[in-house]
Amino acid sequence: MTAAGQLPGMFGGLELLPPDPILGVSAAFRADPDPGKVDLGVGVYRDEAGNTPVPAAVREAERALLAGQSSKTYVGPAGNPEFNERIVAMALGPLAAGLRERTATIQTVGGCGALRIGAELVRVAAPGAVIHVSDPTWANHEPLVGSSGLSLQRYPYYDSATRGVAFERMLDRLEQLPGGDVVLLHVCCHNPTGADLDRSQWATVAEVLARRGLVPFLDLAYQGFADDLEADVAGLRLVAERVPTLLLAISCSKNFGLYRERAGALAIVAPTAATARALATHQARTARRMYSMPPDHGAAVAARVLGDPGLREAWQAELAVMVARMKAMRALLAGRLAARRPERDFGWLARHRGMFSLLGLDAAAIARLREVEHVYLPPDGRINVAGVSEENVERVADCIVSVLDPR
Ligand code: LMR
Numbered sequence: 001m002t003a004a005g006q007l008p009g010m011f012g013g014l015e016l017l018p019p020d021p022i023l024g025v026s027a028a029f030r031a032d033p034d035p036g037k038v039d040l041g042v043g044v045y046r047d048e049a050g051n052t053p054v055p056a057a058v059r060e061a062e063r064a065l066l067a068g069q070s071s072k073t074y075v076g077p078a079g080n081p082e083f084n085e086r087i088v089a090m091a092l093g094p095l096a097a098g099l100r101e102r103t104a105t106i107q108t109v110g111g112c113g114a115l116r117i118g119a120e121l122v123r124v125a126a127p128g129a130v131i132h133v134s135d136p137t138w139a140n141h142e143p144l145v146g147s148s149g150l151s152l153q154r155y156p157y158y159d160s161a162t163r164g165v166a167f168e169r170m171l172d173r174l175e176q177l178p179g180g181d182v183v184l185l186h187v188c189c190h191n192p193t194g195a196d197l198d199r200s201q202w203a204t205v206a207e208v209l210a211r212r213g214l215v216p217f218l219d220l221a222y223q224g225f226a227d228d229l230e231a232d233v234a235g236l237r238l239v240a241e242r243v244p245t246l247l248l249a250i251s252c253s254k255n256f257g258l259y260r261e262r263a264g265a266l267a268i269v270a271p272t273a274a275t276a277r278a279l280a281t282h283q284a285r286t287a288r289r290m291y292s293m294p295p296d297h298g299a300a301v302a303a304r305v306l307g308d309p310g311l312r313e314a315w316q317a318e319l320a321v322m323v324a325r326m327k328a329m330r331a332l333l334a335g336r337l338a339a340r341r342p343e344r345d346f347g348w349l350a351r352h353r354g355m356f357s358l359l360g361l362d363a364a365a366i367a368r369l370r371e372v373e374h375v376y377l378p379p380d381g382r383i384n385v386a387g388v389s390e391e392n393v394e395r396v397a398d399c400i401v402s403v404l405d406p407r
Contacts, residue, residue: 021139022378029376037374038396040387043191043355044259045225045322048389055257057315061304065297072296077284079107079265079294083303087250088267090306091220091233095240104279105267106287107294111221111251112144114266118217118247119148120286121268121279122182131182131217132173134158136358136380138191141184141219155183158193160360163348165195171208179213182247185239188232189222189354192382196226196353202235210242221251224319225326226353229255244271252302254355255319261298322386326355329388336397341404355384365403373399 019027025041044052054062078084084105089096096103108114122129131150133141134157146152155177156169174183185205190196197205209216216239226232240246245268252263266283270276287293305311327350334349349357361369361381369375375396377383388396 021380025376025378028370032374032376034374036395037376038387038392038399039376040383040385040396041376041378043254043384044386045254045257045326045355046384046386046389047325048391050387050389052259053257055315055318057305057311057318058256058258058301060314061301061308061311062297065300065304075107075293075296077106077287077293078280080296080299080303082307083107083263083299084265084267086303086306087252087265087299088248090229091223091236091248091250091267092240093230093233093237095237099240099269101273102271102276103267103269104276104283105265106280106283107299108249108264108266108287109291109294110253110262110264111219111249112140112264113262113291113294114249114251114264115141115144115217115219116148117283117286117290118249118266118268119145119150120290121282122215122217122247123148123150124282124286126180129180129182129215130177131184132177133184134170134186134190136192137184137186138219139378139380145184157190158195158358160358163193163195163352163358163360165197165201167197167201171204174205174208174212174214177212177214180215182215182217183209184217184219187218187220187223187236188226189356191221191354192356192358192378192380194352194354194357197235199234199238202238205235206239206242209239210244215245215247216243217247217249219249221249222254222354223250224255224316225323225355227323228320229316240269243269245269252298256298256302256305256315258298258301261301262295263298263302265299326386329385329393330357332390332393333385333388333397336393337400340397340401344404349385355386356382357385359383359400361403368403369399373402375399 022042029039088105132153132155135154155173156166159166223232248267250265253259268279305315331350334346337346359381366377
């Protein structure tokens with residue numbers, strides 16, 4: 001009985017869960033009253049002032065949409081067809097037209113929705129398939145994909161000694177996997193390591209996937225955040241040229257700044273047009289059973305930006321500013337750390353791509369950063385370089401150096 005004299009009820013046996021490894025950091029940061037606190041946690045872009053702006057091109061598309069919108073009737077489980085077509089074309093480039101008949105695309109609730117529906121469809125089609133994720137991988141990959149009920153395993157990916165990709169070990173594992181298993185790959189800006197495959201490594205991976213009949217599940221959450229919209233998907237396109245079947249999970253959160261609008265897509269390329277048509281019906285049914293249909297706004301905005309040459313150009317210019325800032329903050333922080341600890345190499349921080357790198361700190365160091373210095377990182381010691389600014393870089397460097405192992 002509770003204090004109020006009520007029985008605990010149906011949910012009374014549920015225990016309090018620990019905070020989410022990433023979102024829990026944001027909550028703890030918000031609750032910290034310290035004026036000098038620094039958020040290097042959740043993966044959102046920040047400008048020099050610490051804001052996560054809505055790109056001007058996105059705002060303009062929103063204004064035009066609102067002015068022209070005459071109905072809010074349902075969009076349907078597959079979402080906005082123009083968005084689906086344009087977002088896949090942005091990812092696959094010149095390959096998109098040739099693959100069109102063999103591609104089934106559904107608009108999803110962000111990139112997470114795409115990962116979840118993709119895993120669900122793998123389970124429906126091949127319940128015995130194992131999904132292999134990189135070691136390490138984004139903290140939500142395993143919960144999200146694993147909640148489909150499929151088995152998960154990890155393949156070697158990151159070498160903490162070189163701070164690069166453990167490519168030989170990765171390849172060895174891929175060579176041992178049974179055909180029909182699924183390999184989840186980060187297309188660019190690997191989360192959480194920042195260590196990406198280079199072009200020749202992608203070519204090798206594409207060859208192994210094709211030869212061994214492995215099915216790539218490509219997570220494209222950061223197109224345009226490493227270098228630019230084309231260079232960042234070169235590896236994806238090499239894979240798409242080689243394999244008969246692939247799943248592609250696309251997020252518009254970061255590059256369009258549409259985080260809370262939950263705009264994304266799942267494209268599945270199948271060996272035949274007939275299979276793609278059947279897949280489209282399964283995609284729609286899966287969405288219908290989970291949440292019925294996606295929200296309209298974010299995808300409509302992205303479709304408008306991509307369909308209007310002026311808006312698209314303006315958006316790409318804004319994206320270029322974001323990338324330049326992230327690269328500059330990487331170099332700045334690497335330089336400040338090297339100045340404090342000249343005997344150590346921090347070149348990896350400048351070399352990594354996108355927002356993330358792993359600092360290689362243990363749990364005690366991460367706790368100390370949070371509790372003593374008010375600097376917030378997720379439990380894996382990932383840093384979001386977009387949280388660094390000209391203003392806070394000295395303090396961030398001091399704090400990191402204070403928890404590095406002794407000289
Ligand atoms: C991150 O990795 O921090 C972002 O993708 C946000 C999230 O949902 O975890």
